[in-house]
Amino acid sequence: MEAIGYDEVVRMIRGAASEIRANREHLSKLDSATGDGDHGTAMLRAMEAAEKAVADARPPAIAPMLEAVAWGIMGAAGGAPGPLLGSFFLGMSEAVGERQTLDGPAVASMFEGGLAAMRKQTPAKPGDKTMLDALIPAVEALRAATGAGPDVASAMKRAADAAARGAEGTRDMQARFGKARNLGERSKGTVDPGATSISCIFKGFADAVAADKNT
Amino acid sequence: MAMKKFINDPANLTTELLEGYCLAYPDKVALESGRIVVRAKPKPESKVAIVTLGGSGHEPALSGFVGEGMLDASVVGDIFAAPGPPPVIQALKMADRKAGVLFVVLNHAGDVMSANMALEMAGKEGLNVRMILTHEDIAPGASAPAEERRGLAGCIPLYKVAGAAAEAGKSLDEVCKIAERFNDNMATLAVAIKTATHPQSGQAIFDLADDEMEIGMGQHGEAGTGRSKLMTADRTADVMADRLMQAVKAKKGDRLLVIVNGAGATTQMELFIIFRRVHQFLAKHGVTIARSLVGEYLTVQEMAGFQMFFAKMDDELLKWYDAPCDTPYWTVR
Numbered sequence: 001m002e003a004i005g006y007d008e009v010v011r012m013i014r015g016a017a018s019e020i021r022a023n024r025e026h027l028s029k030l031d032s033a034t035g036d037g038d039h040g041t042a043m044l045r046a047m048e049a050a051e052k053a054v055a056d057a058r059p060p061a062i063a064p065m066l067e068a069v070a071w072g073i074m075g076a077a078g079g080a081p082g083p084l085l086g087s088f089f090l091g092m093s094e095a096v097g098e099r100q101t102l103d104g105p106a107v108a109s110m111f112e113g114g115l116a117a118m119r120k121q122t123p124a125k126p127g128d129k130t131m132l133d134a135l136i137p138a139v140e141a142l143r144a145a146t147g148a149g150p151d152v153a154s155a156m157k158r159a160a161d162a163a164a165r166g167a168e169g170t171r172d173m174q175a176r177f178g179k180a181r182n183l184g185e186r187s188k189g190t191v192d193p194g195a196t197s198i199s200c201i202f203k204g205f206a207d208a209v210a211a212d213k214n215t
Numbered sequence: 216m217a218m219k220k221f222i223n224d225p226a227n228l229t230t231e232l233l234e235g236y237c238l239a240y241p242d243k244v245a246l247e248s249g250r251i252v253v254r255a256k257p258k259p260e261s262k263v264a265i266v267t268l269g270g271s272g273h274e275p276a277l278s279g280f281v282g283e284g285m286l287d288a289s290v291v292g293d294i295f296a297a298p299g300p301p302p303v304i305q306a307l308k309m310a311d312r313k314a315g316v317l318f319v320v321l322n323h324a325g326d327v328m329s330a331n332m333a334l335e336m337a338g339k340e341g342l343n344v345r346m347i348l349t350h351e352d353i354a355p356g357a358s359a360p361a362e363e364r365r366g367l368a369g370c371i372p373l374y375k376v377a378g379a380a381a382e383a384g385k386s387l388d389e390v391c392k393i394a395e396r397f398n399d400n401m402a403t404l405a406v407a408i409k410t411a412t413h414p415q416s417g418q419a420i421f422d423l424a425d426d427e428m429e430i431g432m433g434q435h436g437e438a439g440t441g442r443s444k445l446m447t448a449d450r451t452a453d454v455m456a457d458r459l460m461q462a463v464k465a466k467k468g469d470r471l472l473v474i475v476n477g478a479g480a481t482t483q484m485e486l487f488i489i490f491r492r493v494h495q496f497l498a499k500h501g502v503t504i505a506r507s508l509v510g511e512y513l514t515v516q517e518m519a520g521f522q523m524f525f526a527k528m529d530d531e532l533l534k535w536y537d538a539p540c541d542t543p544y545w546t547v548r
Contacts, residue, residue, distance in 0.1 A: 028416060036295050036435040037418050045293075071301065074332070078270065079296035083328035086299070121328050178324050179435055181363070 015208030034180035049076035091117025104146030276513035284540025297325030315343035321366025354431030407432035407520035452492035467501030
């Protein structure tokens, strides 16, 4: 499809929530290796709040719905995931603005806005073993794919694949942020739970858009 | 290690503990919006308010120190997790009346992020809030950059000195100055010998062999970098007191506040045995322990271990430390 609208964005968010729900224990287990083991719970709480926000929102305005998702997440989930994911959705909302449909390039701009807003909350850089190690590749792949062709579904698939590769790539990184940071060298050898969550979320986004092939 | 705790549905832990706490001490604390512990009798509007935030699971910290002479509001998150920005913003708004707010934030990723987002909102609304970040953990080395050092139990005596100054009617600038001086002259080092379980997941929060200890353990069970074989109490105390003494640059004739803070499963007996050695160690170096506390102030569920805390004191800081306060877990008449 060449553009998505309110309904598809809602389905994407629900799809992301389902992926997180399905992977909640796995995410917590990853977090136990180097943190305090609550990442899966925190992410599920965040995505449940996102689901509630989309249930309460009304079409056709996408930006207010994304903003409601952001505040819902921040109200429900604390720790680091809350503000990070919350600012991500706030940034997406700001980037969407008044638009009611998003073509490929607009979808890329939306996620670029989300990424920029998240990066304001943390000095983390690529290689620090955080969510950004999955998110940055995802957003870059998305921008490249939307430049190459009009189909949003295949562009989102490229983004999801890049996120998955990015998450796997964190395995041998040393954590520079979060509770794992204190482990130093001992933080190497397991993938980062935050990056894995981002990978799940993008998989959920991509699957939802692919299932919506109306055109 | 199988978890065996008196809990109900793990999803309701924080709600239930806060309700129980405020019901137990209704003359001192009250619960606002389910997640903000406030004074039952607010201080006069003309005085600076002290606000803090942090995850639950560390009781009595942090909310145990809400009351006259210490905290005005404590914003509480899930177990070991910072609260999200919305309740923090709400607490800052409630607290900022005529004299402004000192906002004490412990250096942990989630706390700092939430605090920063709340401060951004506070700035937009013209609130008078000054933030102070505690980062007194010396596990990565006393000269490690502040961003790498966690805020541990040192926040509690900091609430005491800042709270006393606020209660005495000092301005926000003056309260900040006092808090910053205390902040710059304190250090904590933690040690763990046995894991706790995360009450929501039932899982152990770290792995430690039966004969191992970890100096530098974090207060969410996140590991430090100093795993070793179990040492005696005296040897442990010597190692930790030496590092802390150097960290606060205590010299002969200096006066310290020393706190030995149990992590939850370590007996008072052990804490006293540790303190005895700390006293001997410092006496050998001509350093005076001016004030001391031995007990559980900031716990990590049923972790066996403790945090050892030193703060270099001066006459003014001692005056604020000794001032009256009336909170459920720290009272001075």
